[in-house]
Amino acid sequence: MFTIAIHGGAGSLTRASTNDQQEEEYKKGLRDALEAGYAVLARGGNAVEAVEKSVMALENNPLFNAGKGSVFTAEGTHETDAAMMCGRTLEAGAIAGVTNVRNPISLARAVMEQSENVLLAGNGAMDFAKAHGVAFEANEYFDTQHRREELEKAQEKEEGKNTGKGTVGAVALDESGNIAVATSTGGITNKKFGRVGDSPVIGGGTYADNHTCAVSCTGDGEFFIRLVTAYDVASLVRYKNIMLSEACDTAIQKLTQLGGEGGLIALDTKGNVELKFNCESMLRAWKNDRGEGSINVWQNEK
Ligand code: ASP
16 A cells, blocks of 8 residues: 655645636646655665655746746845654755755755754755765756746745745655655745744654654744644644544644634555645645545645
């Protein structure tokens, strides 16, 4: 039995500003990324490998706010955050405020597997990347016209909110019964002062434990950090002994109550999948080995 679920960001699309063709392009991006991870699981590969492959596909697709296509900082650069966690070992690796790394999720994996640390930031993380043969790109590689327009709009209005966000993430259950999570983001448009979101915060935007679940969040990062959302979902399952769906609903309720917008994907070792959010859209897809699954964008689509 194996299962994979992915997201490409919550609240980044509105019906008013998305036409049918754009919706299809996003769905194609989701499908390609889902299949990349699913193929790993189908040939008996492990959950860590599967989530990395799905997230890499989303990072390489300029439509999504991660890797190529990441939002611009106030200075016109791209600073990426990413994290990975293995539910079997509780090993985790994360990077924050990193520029020019082609696939931030692969750097997070290298931190998880080849360093004694969990979270590396900025220039130090890039030194580590160089020492471990991670691929680099020039700043222009990450540039896209739609993100530049978002930056200009945000700087005109001096409001970053609701213009240019999104994150990508994946959770997977492999044939051996292990789960893993990966999350990667460019953060929010026009960010400054070395702002880091929830994605690389273990327990905030990213968490996995075979005893409970794997969770990847997307949305207003500051809220997820304060609510420790990913770990909250796992803790609700573990200590309250409630269903994964109920735990996810509770976490989304808390987010809404605090005034935050966003969503999460979650998966447990029984193959239960949850895709929950409190805004108009969350790009999302899932698939298991029993032929079940879906690819959706808007609220109330199953
Ligand atoms: N959670 C991300 C961050 O705050 C952004 C997003 O998912 O929209 O960096």
